[in-house]
Amino acid sequence: MRRTHVQILERVLATIPIALGVAIAVFIFMRLMPGDPVDIMIGEAGGVTQEDIHALKTELGLDQSLPVQLGRYLAGLVRGDLGYSIPSSRPVAVVILEALPATMELALCSLLFALVIAVPIGVVSAVRQRSFIDRTSMAASFLGISMPAFWLGILGIIVFSLHLRWLPTSGRITYGFEPATITGLFTVDALLTGNMPALWDALKHLALPAATLGAGVAAVVARVVRSSMLEVLRADYVLFARAKGVVERAVTIRHALRNALIPTVTVVGLQVGTLLGGNMIVESIFGWPGLGRVVVDAIFSRDYPLVQAAVMVYALTFVVVNLATDVLYTYLNPKMTL
């Protein structure tokens, strides 16, 4: 057990060179892209002169050579200074910390939505292979994988917001309902403070975006659960359990599902990346104030410091999720080690 702790610590420490590598790579790639942040910001605005453009570039240090800029950036990083966003002059750390909880809340709820739907469907489909339920749910999951989020999202808005009027079209919470900030996740904060109206309002706002984002994940997960269940159900230990006279439900859940979850955990781990990175479309449709929108916007405006920091956040999240996946393996299958 102690060994596991040490190994986890090692893995955590290993994220430092990864973060540094990502920072340098993004720094270079962003500057290889054509276009210039100052030009995009004021180059076409009324009354600006060439001198204004040069002055602002000098002020931001963009007239320095690349190695000097990189050196300054890394020196800032070491001090924990991520710099200022170029078009808005706001500290990058503030911009990211402000947007991150919204993205995390949406990703977690989508994941929850996906698992709650997908795991039972996968299990039932496997147990009753080739039944009506199996065929329908697999057809639905095929649809879920194929349907683009922007289409599904707008469809949801038209049905549930415009016609049925059950859910709001967009936004994260109605003005006046915000719970006191503890974690920044509105649902969690509302629960912690016992603020039920806020929880209800936040959930109503979450429903459509989480379902839209979660649909694709649910479809993938359902198919993986089904296929690994099918494999496990044919294994000898399942046959043995049945021979022992274990109740069928216990066979399915305790013996089969637990083992079938190992490949599922891998897939879910990978999907978390999709949920965090691929949500800019969903965030845009639902006016969700998350990190995805911030990053896309920052890339288009060549907001170097913001893109660099945001990509680092993504990279670190990937590393952490991978680590969590590996730890979860050892729990599901004690024979495995980190």
Added chain:
Amino acid sequence: MRASLVRGKVSLVAGAVVALALLSMGFLSGAPLKAAGKTLTVVIDAEANRADEAEAIAADLRAIGVQADARIWEWSALKDSAVKGERQMYLTDWGSAYFDPFDLALPKLRTGDRGNYSHYSNPAFDRAVDKALTTIDPEVRRKAYYEAQSILYEDAPWIFGYYLSETEAARAEVQNWQPAMDSRINLHDVGLTRGDTIVVGMKTDKAVSLDPAMHRERDTETVLRNMFDGLVTRTWDGKVVPEIAESWTTPADNVYVFKIRKGIKFHSGEALDADDVVYSFERVLKEGAIGGRSSPRKGLLGPLEKVEKVDQYTVRFTLASPFPVFLQGLVHIQVVPKDYIQKVGDDEFARKPVGCGPFKFVGGRLDDQIVMERFDDYYGGSPDLPPMGPAKVKRAIFRMMPDPTVRIAALKAGEVQIVQQVPPDIAASLKRDKNVQVKSVEGTRVYCVELNCAKPPFNDARVRRAMNYAVNWDRILETIYGGTATHLATAFLPSGFGFNPDLKPYPYDPARAKELLKEAGYSVK
């Protein structure tokens, strides 16, 4: 042996240099030679949102025998390449804030200016627009701009394009609402027959800053102008009228003296006087004046040199040279409270902004929603924009809703009361909804196809004119924009000063286009 090898190498290098020179002149890449005149080959570059238009233009050009293809780009990449002179023709657009060609035709077409992506240069044009900028006599300026338009029309550095009308919509319960040409959404003047909160669906996905001196973005300004007022403002159709200023005089061509209205209060309770006005402008003018950073809005003030307090309610502005569009620029500078900012600092001011506008800041986030409440001690606003007095609605919320379909759905569902930018295809069906009012206003952005005037084939004015005759704009604009676009004769907008209404756009005339191309030595269909 050795020498001949060297000579061989030299001739190889020389050959490469010749080939490169030919290539750069467009002989090898753009226009393969043919016995009966060369075929004109062009690539039309565009961003994805104008792909249909680029394809339609390419089809029109192919119809007269030009080999034309459209290619899609990300804007910054395209601009970078166009500025380097590597592109042939590219779809671009440029907005104007001054209701004057000063920030449109000048930066786009004056020799070597910052927006001159077509590399156009004509000293006669430069002289004409420079003349219009160095005098404040409107008749002289108008004449100069007329001359510039005639020169442009003949030179045809672009395939002249169009401007769009901007369509906005509001719920039927919103009263006294009118979209403005400068995108202002003036919530002070609107009322509601039902409820006391007005929610605006913004087309942007974020406001850049809450500090009116720290951004260069129209949508941000649209939000902030409900919390901050300026010395002057505009009517919805672009006329400059007093706001915080009561009146002004111009004792010399480069001097403006403003009398400030008495009894104006900031949301913090402080009274507004000349010190606040001077401070607000110095904050924009001086380098590093905002917590070590400079305001990106300085350019709006042109050659403004000095802002001085004359007495408690009088301020004098001195410019280095006459600047005829100074008042139009002033509209975009908002007055901020000196004492408050000096007390709390610039960063805190950007978090909790305090102005003297009809609404005060309550809370919210730049990329989510910004919430304001009525300021009951408001001085009343511009007498030229009735009604005066405090705002009619109690609360105003600006929600960032970048997706147009969702904005419209929210409007129909009654979640928001006003939306920006209704796409033309949705506007038609929205007009049939009796709970909604739809209004349009002339846009201030010119859309065109710039031609690279520095290189063949478009260094020949005949070829450029041929392109203008070859494109069937009426059909393209009707198909894509459904009658919300107006074809332009040059790079000048009708809403801007000095527009010549007698100059008519190039007609669609493929026969004339072919004649011109033949004259220039190209084969036609």
